[in-house]
Amino acid sequence: MPLPDLFIFFGLIATGKSTVAQAWAERHGLSYYNSDVVRKELAGLSPQTHQRETADQGIYTSEFTAKTYEALLERARQDLVQGRGVVLDASYQRKTDRDRVRMLAQRLGVRLYCILCVCPEEEMKRRMARRALDPRAVSDGRWEIYLKQKERFEPPAELAPDQLITLSTDPPVEAVLEQLSAQLETQP
DSSP: OOOOEEEEEEOSTTSSHHHHHHHHHHHHTOEEEEHHHHHHHHTTOOTTOOOOOOTTSGGGSHHHHHHHHHHHHHHHHHHHHTTOOEEEESOOOSHHHHHHHHHHHHHHTOEEEEEEEEOOHHHHHHHHHHHHTOTTOOOOOOHHHHHHHHHHOOOOTTSOTTTEEEEEOOSOHHHHHHHHHHHHHTOO
């Protein structure tokens, strides 16, 4: 039986990572874990409960984020040891958080693909405005939080070229998935 793969879709808020990550997981029959959903589960909230706190407050403190990322890793570990591939969807803005995922993949001997989702700021603004009107939206990301994330984001310089794919999420989801498939086919 081939080893399962571990994918992390990461980047700043409103870059389309959740849309693409969830679609990728569904297309390939992979487990899918979203940091916003897991964070709210850990806080005893429903995913659609909106938290209007600013960055570094409430469920968005660094301590609560660490707890969330640890829960993501544990869920991934459980699925991977059972032979099931996993998609993790979170900003992973810090090298140390990405390193923990890399260590898990290395320890379990599974292939890790890190997909950095990017798009122009104007598109991000449009997405945030649309999301603010969607009662089913899970993310609490707003422009002021994006600006704080942008300031703190640590570029993924630690990732080898065969571990990192930068994916533009401007096109429709189907086109983005096709682009990702094509890029993965060229990976060694």
